[in-house]
Amino acid sequence: MLRRWSYIFDEALRTVSRHKGLTSISVIIMSLSLLMLAVFLLATDNLLKLVGEAQSEMKLYVYLADGTGQSATEQLHAQILGQHEVESVTFVSREEALADFRQQLGDDAEMLSALRTNPLPNSFWVRPKPEFKTRDSMVVLAERIQAMRGVEEVRYGKEFLDKFASIVRGIYAVDIVVGFIVILSAVFIIANAVRLTVISRRKTIEILKLVGATNPFIVAPFIIEGAFQGGVAAVLSLLLLRLITEISRNAIPDLSFFSVEKSLVYMATCVAIGSIGSFMALRRYLQMR
């Protein structure tokens, strides 16, 4: 068993070292097409992060009617917190609201000095659970809270949410179409690069068949070679992408790179594409007897 594996690795190594030029060209072609894929994936990754951040900011502002007493307020607090969508409820008194507003205005706070009474009502900031931070459940929750006694108004930026949802939908649609094209062309280019390697070795395949090698024995070195090429190309494309990211940070400071986990998944996928590409390219030669 061990001997067979050592033979298989021997063969894979022999091809790589014997066909250095072809292997390098093949790896470079693969890296560049993978880079295209990686740029796309990173853009999507950042986009999703952005959408996620925007969504986490979603909350409802519940303004209380004037004259709602302390106990009624506490009751309302409990009632809102009792809704299954709600994660937390924060009470913001009218004084706090004004102080907060003053702070936000900064230098322009002088305009508030003309106020004789505080026009801001008491309010609750309601933060829904993450899974309910969608437009539709926000609408349902807002309607339910609106109907409660002592609630004057519920605001949650419905117009913004509507726009946001349709923008996100549009971005996703474009992303999926572009992604489909990019992935398809990357796989196609890689499969062809690997095919070149296989074609350069068709004489070897023929001879191995003549001396009685079984198909797994013929295939295994190519799979390893394809995996190797895919892995090296993945690392190269990630390094290039890293470079591009660093340069782009001048223009987009918030641009983030793949997490370690995502990088690993990406590399594993490239290794798989390389070995599957090898196998596909080999198939027609294996049909021979």
Added chain:
Amino acid sequence: MSEAPREDRSVIGVYHLVKTYREQNALDDVNFSVANGEFVFLVGPSGAGKSTLLRMIYMDEYPTSGQVVVGSFVSTRMKRKDIPFLRRRVGIVFQDYKLLDDRNVFDNVAVGMRIVGASPFAIKHRVTSLLNEVGLYHKRFENPEVLSGGERQRVAIARALVNHPVILLADEPTGNLDPDSAEDILRLLFKINSGGTAVLMATHDHSFVQNFGQRIIHLRDGKIFEDRTTGLVGNLSDRLEAVRLDRERHRRVERELKRQRAHTLAPTRTHE
């Protein structure tokens, strides 16, 4: 075709073999068998079906009808996954050697053992002994690309023998070689045969093989035209000498014919 007649001690049996390409018979009702340890020449002009017949034997192709039996392998009952195991029992040698340029002579011979998972010790032992037998042990670290045609063919023969095949198939093994190297290869094949391995050698060169006292199957237009055992004339060296003499006579006759043709085409000039 239900059950092939099994003859004892035969390593190859070919029964009513027909192979058709585009409605043309490349082989037409061919019957013969090769006994264990026998040496057989398969002769015939190019296109007579020699290579096709050999391909049927190592089952690169299956017959249109009829049956080929090699050891315990029967063409009508072969599955694709059985083919590698047949190939390990049959050594194959080609006119163009089919050596691997990405490894040295030793590794070229060893590859047949590596793929069956033989131990490094067994490989070293067997390959060393074979390379000694074909006289190329001193070139074991050379790449086949730097060897002469005759040397390459000897490497190919060593590779074909590495797993102790029951028969060695040789398709025009001397086709690319000069007369001296061809003679060496033939001697080597006789030597291997004397060690007990059956040999089936295809060649178009009828005059080359006539005088060795071996069985000759003469193929013409896909049919066996003649299957006979030639008489022995003297010892092996005498016979090879006879081949050389024969060649020399052929050459002289051809030269004379050419001269005469030139003579008749340009008679005026010779009269001057």
